Amino acid sequence: MNAPQLTKNQALVFEVLEKADGPLSAYTILDKLRDHGFRAPLQVYRALEKLLEYGVVHRLESINSFVVCAHPNENCHSHGTVAFAICESCGHVMEFHDHEVDHRLMDWTRGKKFKAEKTTIEIRGLCETCAA
Amino acid sequence: MNAPQLTKNQALVFEVLEKADGPLSAYTILDKLRDHGFRAPLQVYRALEKLLEYGVVHRLESINSFVVCAHPNENCHSHGTVAFAICESCGHVMEFHDHEVDHRLMDWTRGKKFKAEKTTIEIRGLCETCAA
DNA sequence: TCAATTGCGTAATGCTATAACGTGTGCGAT
DNA sequence: ATCGCACACGTTATAGCATTACGCAATTGA
Numbered sequence: 001m002n003a004p005q006l007t008k009n010q011a012l013v014f015e016v017l018e019k020a021d022g023p024l025s026a027y028t029i030l031d032k033l034r035d036h037g038f039r040a041p042l043q044v045y046r047a048l049e050k051l052l053e054y055g056v057v058h059r060l061e062s063i064n065s066f067v068v069c070a071h072p073n074e075n076c077h078s079h080g081t082v083a084f085a086i087c088e089s090c091g092h093v094m095e096f097h098d099h100e101v102d103h104r105l106m107d108w109t110r111g112k113k114f115k116a117e118k119t120t121i122e123i124r125g126l127c128e129t130c131a132a
Numbered sequence: 133m134n135a136p137q138l139t140k141n142q143a144l145v146f147e148v149l150e151k152a153d154g155p156l157s158a159y160t161i162l163d164k165l166r167d168h169g170f171r172a173p174l175q176v177y178r179a180l181e182k183l184l185e186y187g188v189v190h191r192l193e194s195i196n197s198f199v200v201c202a203h204p205n206e207n208c209h210s211h212g213t214v215a216f217a218i219c220e221s222c223g224h225v226m227e228f229h230d231h232e233v234d235h236r237l238m239d240w241t242r243g244k245k246f247k248a249e250k251t252t253i254e255i256r257g258l259c260e261t262c263a264a
Numbered sequence: 265t266c267a268a269t270t271g272c273g274t275a276a277t278g279c280t281a282t283a284a285c286g287t288g289t290g291c292g293a294t
Numbered sequence: 295a296t297c298g299c300a301c302a303c304g305t306t307a308t309a310g311c312a313t314t315a316c317g318c319a320a321t322t323g324a
Contacts, residue, residue: 007302027279028312041303043282050302062193062252062279083237085246092246101236105215105255108228113260114217120194120254123237128245139271159310196280204310219290250320255277 004052012036013047014068015059022091028066058082060093062122070095081105083121084128136186144168145179146200149189154223155197190214192225194254202227213237215253221262 016032017024024032026044038044042091048066051057056069063086071079080102087093101121109116126132136147145237148164149156155201156164158176170176180198183189195218203211212234217226233253239247 009303025280029198033191033211041281042283046302063256071221072320077175081191083240085241085244085248087246088249095244096240098240101233104230104233108215109255109257110228112217112226114219114226114255115258115263116135116217116255117220117257119256120252122193122244122252123241123248125241125249126247131245131247141272174314175273178271204288211319245323 003056004050006051007037007047009043009052010047012038013044014051017051017066017068022066023060023063023067023086023093025065029066058084058095060084060121060122062086062124064083064124065128067093067095081119083123085125085127086125087127087130088124089126092127094127139179139182141170141175142179143184144170145176146183146188148201149183149198151163151197155192155195155218155225161198175236190227192216192218192253193256194256199227201227204212213251213253215255217255217257217259219259219262220256221258224259225263226259 012033019123026041026048029048030038030044048057048059052059052066052127058067058069060067067080067084076117078100079097080099081097083096083098083101085096101103105119106116108114109118144165148161153226158173158180161180162170162173162176166178171172180191184198184217190199190201191197192199199216201214211229212231213229215228215230215233219225219226237251238248240246
């Protein structure tokens with residue numbers, strides 16, 4: 001799924017996330033866009049839904065937040081499962097991919113005949129700076 | 133962290149989860165315990181907090197639900213990271229552990245000097261039965 | 265005895281997400 | 295051309311998840 005031209009709302013939401021240098025909740029995004037005419041959560045959620053679909057934004061399940069994909073131009077969906085390390089102190093997020101992990105998880109699902117649709121890997125803790 | 137004697141509320145919540153054969157949300161648990169005098173979400177959340185701490189219950193971040201640990205008597209916290217496969221059709225959850233995955237993620241965090249506190253691995257999809 | 269800890273109960277609130285309705289616009293098929 | 299469809303959008307209301315703040319009671323241990 002590649003990203004077509006974004007609509008106005010999608011572009012606004014994306015821009016806010018891009019500038020944020022950290023994950024944002026839908027309601028935080030909403031607040032940042034009130035000046036641009038946003039009035040309801042649904043406007044944000046609808047835009048996010050598409051951005052997630054296009055693979056340019058990721059959702060962090062463990063903190064109910066959203067973050068731009070670390071791979072600006074490539075299609076993130078082709079990298080296999082995305083993993084995140086989330087600093088609980090500064091909020092910074094590192095995105096990475098590990099094919100060996102993917103492979104192990106795929107082996108397991110295959111063994112169980114489980115049809116995986118979406119895999120979440122999120123490590124919460126402290127980044128180097130904050131742990132020091 | 134091993135589980136001491138559970139308090140009344142903790143035992144009630146645990147029992148409900150144990151009988152459930154699938155993950156339950158905190159509010160579902162609350163509803164099931166109204167007859168036993170539960171009246172507020174906090175009663176459930178407080179019990180869950182302890183049960184999570186004792187390692188006898190897990191939280192599924194991606195579906196905001198809770199499930200009993202698949203290892204009745206051992207201390208789950210000693211198995212390394214827990215992974216879950218969650219069927220989006222029937223709601224059934226399989227818990228598993230993969231040391232190789234743990235190892236790969238630990239390698240990554242060590243390389244980044246990231247101090248991991250809690251790792252979430254959740255695979256959503258369809259179980260063998262539901263996929264057929 | 266006093267202070268600290270822990271569990272509990274209640275009320276209120278806050279945060280996250282979706283349902284249900286209707287509007288307008290672009291576009292292809294007839 | 296116009297009808298039907300898909301899609302984005304706007305608004306209101308509601309559902310679902312989680313925590314804050316307050317106070318009380320029992321337990322423990324200095």
